Each structure stands twice: as structure tokens, then as C-alpha cells.
Amino acid sequence: MLSMVAGQPPRRADVIVEGKRIVAVGPDPGTSDGDGRPASVIDATGCVVMPGLINAHTHTPMTLARGTMEGAGFPGPESLPTMPAGQDWRGRVTADDHEVAARLAIAEMIRSGTTTFVDMYRDMDRVARAVEDSGIRAALGWEIITFRSDPKQWLPYDEKTARRTFEESARFASDWHGKADGRITAWIAPHETSTCHEPWLSRSVELAAQLDLGILIHVAESAREVEFCRAQYQASPVELLSRTGALERRVIGAHSVYLSDSDLRTLAASRYTAAACLGCYLKLATDITPVPRLLAAGVNVALGTDSAATNNNLSIWDEINLNATVHGWQARDPTLMPGDTALRLATVGGAIALGLEHELGTIEAEKRADLIVVESHAPHLLPVEGALIANLIHSAAGLEVRDVLVDGRILMRDRRITSFDEATVLEAARATVRRRRSGVGLPQRYERP
16 A cells, blocks of 8 residues: 555555545554445455545546647647648537547546546536546636637637636536535636736636635746736736735646746745646647746645647656656756655645645545555566555556545446446547548548648
């Protein structure tokens, strides 16, 4: 067992679960019924039992666009790859399509051991429905945006869009917070400081305070965003968040790349979490979240994947490996980011981000039974003697996850998803993309030149 409790090394132990919670952990923790035998047993011999992984930033409705952004840069429409005129099917997806995409994403995440994810996009009712049906845990926010799509301009302001998305965000939060037996928490999600213009950013903060909810937002993701804020508001994105009162709330700030020392001090004094998504930065060839600087300043960090369109996968194992290697490579210091730190960001860091550190992130009595079982006897993970954590960090790919539990409910057993019909989800995803491609005249098998 790898409990992720600070200072506690891997050890042999049983984990007793009753209902939604862990009730005992140890070499002889007792049993869950009166006759000395547990009601059911998952034999994890030769495996690692550990807390479920937490994906702190993604956009699950974009999953159907996986593979369509090869060669893309960031930011701006001029850097995006284009399909032949009139054949970009991605702009024609519907709310139904977004639900199909979310279900596909959830299947992918469960298979790789993610038990909780943070998501912000539109049509979030459909994502919430997929969460409710699947048994996974999620923090969800309907994005508040204030721009219209115009290829001739850079995100021009649009009052109608601003008002509509603000109202949708408020309604979604009221409708879904605490639903799915508490597995769904709603957050208020202004898109970014340059794409949720004032006064709507301040209104978003007021809404979060009124509903007593946290805030999801992209922060300092691009140099263009920082330049916009400086020109428009005479402030950095972090200074603008502070000015609007956002940092008085719990905030998960996706990316958090371009930060000054002053910004770091401001964030460290708040309940802010930076969600680092290294996989997408490397694919898009852009700068990366300065995770060591954030941690040294006392800012919490969690790991996210961003969308499958920009990553191209939703595996937190990839993010663990990248965080354990890329920062040290940049600094030419292999000791800069110890591997167990990267693993902690994917568990404890995510739990802190959500304000659920007393419920998730470690294996301890009274915590939620969000657990995964990882097979450790595969050739690429051996030997485990004295090297278990290093091998998980640098060698695991997610395919080794065998069993997944959320709130004590088994979502995957022996690599078979049990909480929904995975085959139906996969076929719906294939059929949706075929239909959208056919609708714009693309052949069944199309590769962008």
C-alpha cells in the first residue's frame, strides 16, 4: 500500500472499507462484519493500493477533437491548424455531442486511475449527467466568456455572450452543486482575465461569494494574456484577481505560467492552486508552469491534462512523469523535483485544490474510499524492492491500473468498467465523429495534409 501520508513509506497493509469510507488501515485492521469475515475482498497481492488520482484541469467536451490539433501553436487563431474550407466539423458539435465526449473522457480517466476531475466548458449539464451516471467524482464549472469568435479579430467583446454565459453558469451551479450524492461540486468559472472582461470578472467573483463556491479560471496562460491585462487594467492577471476579490475565494488557476515574484507572494497568501498541464505545453511548444518556483513560494500545485485536443490524452501518469523530469532538465538539476513530490501533486495537491484534503488524497481511516489498485508485477515495473515509487513515477503508463473505487463503489474491476457499458460509450463516440465528418463532406478516413 502507498498511502501518500507524509513520511509513511510503502508497506503491506489491508484497507477496510465500509460504505463510502475507509474505516481501518493496517497489517491487522479488523473486519467489517460480525463473524470475522469481510463482505467482499479485492485481492491486491502483487499490486499497489493507492489513492485515486486527481485531474485538476481538463475540458472533457473537447475529447472528440483528439488528434485534430497536430502542429498547433498557442495562442491565437492564426496558430491553429485548419481543415479545408467548410470542413471543420469541430465547430458544429452539439450539446448531445458534448455529452458523448464527456462519457468517453470519463472512461479514459477511470481506466488510468483518475477518480476525480476538474472540468470547465459549456453544456456542463451534460457533463454532470455523465458524472452522475458513471460514479466518478468531479468539480464542474460552466465557463463565463465575454467574446465572440471572429477570425479577423482577437476575441472581441460581446455583451450578449457575456450575459448568457453568466446566467448559464449561475443556473448550473444552483442546479448541480452537491448532486450525485455529493460527488459533484459546482464552481464558478470565468474563462480567463482576457476573455472574461470586466465587469463580468467581478460579477463572477460576486456570484461565487453569493453561492459560497470556488472559482475555476485560466491564469497567466500566455504572454498575450499578460500583455492584455497590463494594457487594459494596468495589472498582471494575478493582480487583477486580487483586485476583484477572487483570491478571497478558493481558486484553481489553470496553467499559471507567467508569474512575477510579487505574483507568487500574492498567491501564497491565498487559497490558490496552480493546475500544471505540462503535456499540452510541450505539445504546443509553449512555456510551462514554473512548478518548483510555485512550491518554493508556498503555493499549492496540482496536476491537470488540459483537453484531449491539446494533450492528446487524459492520463495523469504522463503528467507525473513530466513533472518529475522536465523541471530538473530545464534547470540541469535532477534533484529539483523529487519524484515523490510529483506523485504527491497528483493526489494530495489535487485534494487541497478542491478543499477536500480531509476527505481525499491519502489512505487513512475516515477518508473517502477513492482508491486504485495498480499491478506492480509487469516487466516494466520490476524490480519493486526499494524502487517502487521511482518505478511508478517513471515507468507506469496508466494501463497497469486494475481496479478503481470511488466512495467505496467499484467502478472498474479487473480492468473491466462496471459502472456503465463502456462498449456503448465507445461506439457512440465513433458514430458521432463519423456523422460530424460526413456532414461537412469529409471521408470516413481523413488525415490533414
